[in-house]
Amino acid sequence: MTEYKLVLGLEVHIHLKTETKMFCGCDSNIYEAEPNTHVCPVCLGLPGALPVPNFEAIKKTQVLGLALDSILNKESRFDRKHYFYPDLPKGFQISQYKQPLCEGGEIELDSGNKVSLERIHLEEDTAKSFHENGRTLIDFNKSGMPLVEIVTKPVFKTVGESVEFCKKIQDLIITLGIGDADMEKGQMRLEANISLRTQEMEYNDILPDYKVEIKNINSFRFMEKAIIAEIKRQTEILQKGNVVNQENRGWDERSGTTVSQRVKEEAHDYRYFPEPDIPLLYFDEKHIEELKNSLPELPQQKKTRLMTRYGLTANIATILSTGYSFGLLKKFEGFVESGLDPVKTANILINKKESRDMSFEEFEKLLNVSTNRIINEKNLKNYLEEVVKNNRNIINDIKGGKLSAIEFLVGQVMKNTKGQADPVKVRELLKSEINKKFNTAID
Ligand SMILES: [Zn+2]
Structure with a gap:
């Protein structure tokens, strides 16, 4: 039987942390609010309401682009992407198509493999529908939230690498301070484009002529399961000599399978055209320089520094360099500056949770006891x-x-x-x- 190889590209959507929504003045802190309390004519999509782009959201998208080695376009524009859905009553979403804020870019995985990006663009989120007792209710708080979308090239060959990529993006967002990327709150959502090809196609770098998009995945674990289930489903179809339909599917946790949602549109079905209510955006060198200077130390740079300066292993350095470990890293550097051995200090801080709240004296004592176990x-x-x-x-x-x-x-x-x-x-x-x-x- 023919063996099939995975072709996988990802789209990662993340809410940016800004004071107000993408095109209006509504407070963007919506996560615990009563339904439909953070709304206005613009984010309700009422006729005649005019959008005004949020400069903070634009800058944060560009900062993300710089951190991912993307090219920042000097000219960028917003476009209308047309489709109708109850959670998008104005009939189009303001997104970006031909001139996104950032193009290209890459991020390195722990294996040294690099993931190439297609683009990073900015758009507005849609509202949220709830289906209960045969009725559909809509909450417009989420409508118009600033949403950044990172699109990768179809470069993933394993499920593991795709999950690692998403975790690295989440960590980067937190490190940059541009979002919280809390998946439980819907602040980060994943979409996987999956197709299979023969070994020969992979060797000749030929992409399949279809892809199945799994929409709205809200946890890393679900993503992993959904991709594995989808590979199995497509393999069975192809091995019978049949064709896999190009469509959108969703992950159904109960059945452990993906289920068909709708036949996928081609890009021209969205009838993209420039948003007439927002002028073309121009950015000069000075603006981009300022953003570059505002970048904090990135996880990869931090990791390299910890390895070369303190002789930490790649594993330990990875743990200390994530956005979540910010407090831990501060503690580590404080102790090391006060004269403690870096390798031992890092090991104890990571492996003994109780050591994290210790004073310097208490910690030094613990370290001296542990040192006796150092290999001779x-x-x-x-x-x-x-x-x-x-x-x-x-x-x-x-x-x-x-x-x-x-x-x-x-x-x-x-x-x-x-x-x-x-x-x-x-x-x-x-x-x-x-x-x-x-x-x-x-x-
Ligand atoms: Zn609004």
């Missing part, structure tokens, strides 16, 4: 020999002059010893081990 030099030798034996390609790189490759070996030893070794010592011992074994003279 004789045991360390075994770890070194193993790493040297199992990484001949890295050794060849080092012999070929790429001395920095030794950091990978240091990382491996730190990983295998669960961070219980002193990285400075490990580096020193590794060098002498390699010199002895391979007759080199690195230092």
Whole structure:
């Protein structure tokens, strides 16, 4: 039977944190409000109401673009995307089509693989419908909320990488302070475009001629399950020699399957055209420079700094560099500046929750007790020999002059010893081990 390969692209929607909604002055703090209390003629879509773009939301989208290495367009515009749905009574959504705020961009995964982005654009969210007792009720609080959409290229080949990507985006949003991305509150929603192709198509870089879009996924776990179920469904259709329909589907948690919602529109069905009530937007170099200067240290930069400056392993550095660990990182850096060993401090802070609320004195005491368990030099030798034996390609790189490759070996030893070794010592011992074994003279 033919084996099929996954082709997966994602669309991630996130509410931006702004004072007011996207095109009107309504308070955007809607999450605990009574239905239909944060509304006005603009976000209700009443005839004649005029939209005014929210500059904060535009800047926040551009900041996200800079953090993801996108190109910021000097000229950008809003477009009308037409479709009718009860939660969109004006018959179109103001979105962006030909000239989005940001184009391209990428983000690196832990494996070193890069995820390429298509675009990042800004739009208004729709209202929310509730179906109960055979009636449909609509709450317009969410209508007109600033919604940023990140669209990836169809580059994911595994479910795991797509989930990791979404978590990294969520973390970046929090680090940048441009949103809360709380999935339970509907502040972050995922859509997956899924199709399958043969190994030969993958080899020749040919994309399938269809895609199935799974809409409105509101948890990472559901996304994982939905993609796996959809791969199974499409595989069965293709193996019978049938064609997979291009359509939108939703995840049904109860049955553990995806269910058909509607046949997917092609882009021209939306009859996009420039929003006549909003002029073209222009951005100069000075504006973009100012945004660049406002960027905080990004998770990836933070991770690299923690590894090179303090000798932390990639795993530990990843934990400390996420947006959620901001408090933990502050504590870590405070303790290390006061003279404590970085590797031991990080290990204790991460593994012993009770240590996070300790004063410096209490923490130092705990650290000294734990230190006795640090691996001695004789045991360390075994770890070194193993790493040297199992990484001949890295050794060849080092012999070929790429001395920095030794950091990978240091990382491996730190990983295998669960961070219980002193990285400075490990580096020193590794060098002498390699010199002895391979007759080199690195230092
Ligand atoms: Zn409003």
